[in-house]
Amino acid sequence: MKKMTKTQAIHERTEKIIPGQHSNLPGYELFSPVYITHGKGSRIWDIDSNEYLDFMSGLGAGILGYGHEEYLDAVKKQLDNIYYMDPARRSPLEIEVAEKLHKYVPSAQRVRFLLTGTEAVQLVIRLSRAFTGRNLFIRFDGHYHGSMDNVLGGNVNTDLEGPPYGFDMKGDIFATLGRDPHALRQSFKIPWNDIEFLKKVLEKYGEQIALILMEPVNCNGGSCWPKPGYLERVRELCDKYGIVLCFDEIITGFRMGLGGAQSVLGVVPDLTTFGKAIAGGIPFSAVVGRADIMDLMTKSPKVICAGTFNSYPLGLAAANATIGILEKDDGALYKHWDTVQARLTEGFKEIAVRHGFKMLLQFVRGCIFYQFADLTVAHNMGDWMPVSDHVRQEKLRSGLVEEGAFIIFRGRWFVNSSITNEDVDLALEMTDRVMKRIK
Numbered sequence: 014m015k016k017m018t019k020t021q022a023i024h025e026r027t028e029k030i031i032p033g034q035h036s037n038l039p040g041y042e043l044f045s046p047v048y049i050t051h052g053k054g055s056r057i058w059d060i061d062s063n064e065y066l067d068f069m070s071g072l073g074a075g076i077l078g079y080g081h082e083e084y085l086d087a088v089k090k091q092l093d094n095i096y097y098m099d100p101a102r103r104s105p106l107e108i109e110v111a112e113k114l115h116k117y118v119p120s121a122q123r124v125r126f127l128l129t130g131t132e133a134v135q136l137v138i139r140l141s142r143a144f145t146g147r148n149l150f151i152r153f154d155g156h157y158h159g160s161m162d163n164v165l166g167g168n169v170n171t172d173l174e175g176p177p178y179g180f181d182m183k184g185d186i187f188a189t190l191g192r193d194p195h196a197l198r199q200s201f202k203i204p205w206n207d208i209e210f211l212k213k214v215l216e217k218y219g220e221q222i223a224l225i226l227m228e229p230v231n232c233n234g235g236s237c238w239p240k241p242g243y244l245e246r247v248r249e250l251c252d253k254y255g256i257v258l259c260f261d262e263i264i265t266g267f268r269m270g271l272g273g274a275q276s277v278l279g280v281v282p283d284l285t286t287f288g289k290a291i292a293g294g295i296p297f298s299a300v301v302g303r304a305d306i307m308d309l310m311t312k313s314p315k316v317i318c319a320g321t322f323n324s325y326p327l328g329l330a331a332a333n334a335t336i337g338i339l340e341k342d343d344g345a346l347y348k349h350w351d352t353v354q355a356r357l358t359e360g361f362k363e364i365a366v367r368h369g370f371k372m373l374l375q376f377v378r379g380c381i382f383y384q385f386a387d388l389t390v391a392h393n394m395g396d397w398m399p400v401s402d403h404v405r406q407e408k409l410r411s412g413l414v415e416e417g418a419f420i421i422f423r424g425r426w427f428v429n430s431s432i433t434n435e436d437v438d439l440a441l442e443m444t445d446r447v448m449k450r451i452k
């Protein structure tokens with residue numbers, strides 16, 4: 014009889030007690046179970062000592078890669094031991110990190126810290142409602158804003174006869190059992206990068222909208238960039254109708270630069286969320302924004318932002334260490350990262366072409382997206398989704414895992430800054446072999 018691997022043995026134990034994957038959005042069930050014991054740079058090892066290249070990077074949180082010594086030392090140096098905060102006592106690290114965000118992020122007149130991206134988005138919704146006295150918000154197809162009932166999934170709605178709520182219907186991969194039936198009636202879900210459509214929605218409903226919520230570059234929907242002038246026009250419309258504009262920079266933040274996408278694209282939102290990479294993989298998030306909105310948390314009656322772990326010292330120390338490394342030597346790490354990532358994207362494209370595949374490839378630093386599709390650019394998810402060969406895309410993903418490299422399903426790669434030319438060359442050799450097999 015074939016001996017059971019350690020992975021099979023631990024998986025049997027796990028399945029008996031733990032119901033489903035620890036984060037169970039659809040798609041992750043495509044992966045066979047792998048139990049990781051440790052990592053270094055862009056490489057990880059499982060309990061059976063198999064080595065993998067990792068292009069999932071903790072879903073983008075691990076911006077510095079694994080076992081980054083400077084980061085670990087900096088975190089340890091800031092904390093003699095783990096200590097706890099409560100609302101009556103604060104850590105001096107809190108102002109250090111807040112001042113860094115204030116320095117780099119154009120919208121950060123005020124800063125507050127929480128634990129996860131999901132919570133940060135919910136605080137933004139509450140602040141916007143309090144500020145405007147309105148209830149509805151607008152979100153967009155392909156944009157992800159966390160796992161709460163009011164932002165998870167819902168199909169895009171282009172019917173302007175009635176309010177364009179995003180209904181939970183067939184084909185919505187984020188449909189969840191147990192959702193409050195009213196939750197999707199808090200927001201409209203419309204196509205992104207389509208200013209004429211947004212204008213029409215606002216002509217009808219502008220006075221009822223508290224917030225427009227979007228990823229400034231739509232990383233979750235295919236690393237789609239805003240069309241020239243789109244964000245500027247959205248900004249003008251928000252000003253015209255008195256709507257709060259929030260950029261959800263939970264992916265773009267610290268990846269596109271220390272000031273987020275807004276510092277690259279030159280449009281300043283009223284509120285911004287940061288999470289994932291902000292603390293190099295330790296749970297931490299932030300909401301930053303305009304003083305008059307954020308100060309609603311200090312007035313009476315006020316906007317409540319409560320949390321046992323808000324501004325906890327380990328998260329603060331980790332954020333301080335991460336930003337410290339990213340800002341060092343005038344952002345030298347970003348320059349190195351760009352060079353190595355370009356080797357990967359150019360090589361990947363060249364291999365696809367050589368094997369006769371038409372490929373869409375678009376990216377920001379650290380978040381690459383591809384599909385087998387005859388497109389040079391996609392402006393939103395609606396552009397690539399109907400014309401992509403999803404079966405071949407999944408064959409490439411699972412083939413890469415067999416070869417020893419993890420990428421995310423639906424064509425996404427999170428490339429962290431520890432990636433080396435050697436890692437890239439290895440990944441390209443694997444890609445070449447898999448593409449040959451899936452022709």
Ligand SMILES: Cc1ncc(COP(=O)(O)O)c(C=O)c1O
Nearest residue numbers: 129130131157158159261263264
């Ligand atoms: C843009 C964006 N916003 C919000 C979230 C939710 O963050 P978290 O998973 O930390 O709750 C995510 C997570 O993937 C995200 O990509």
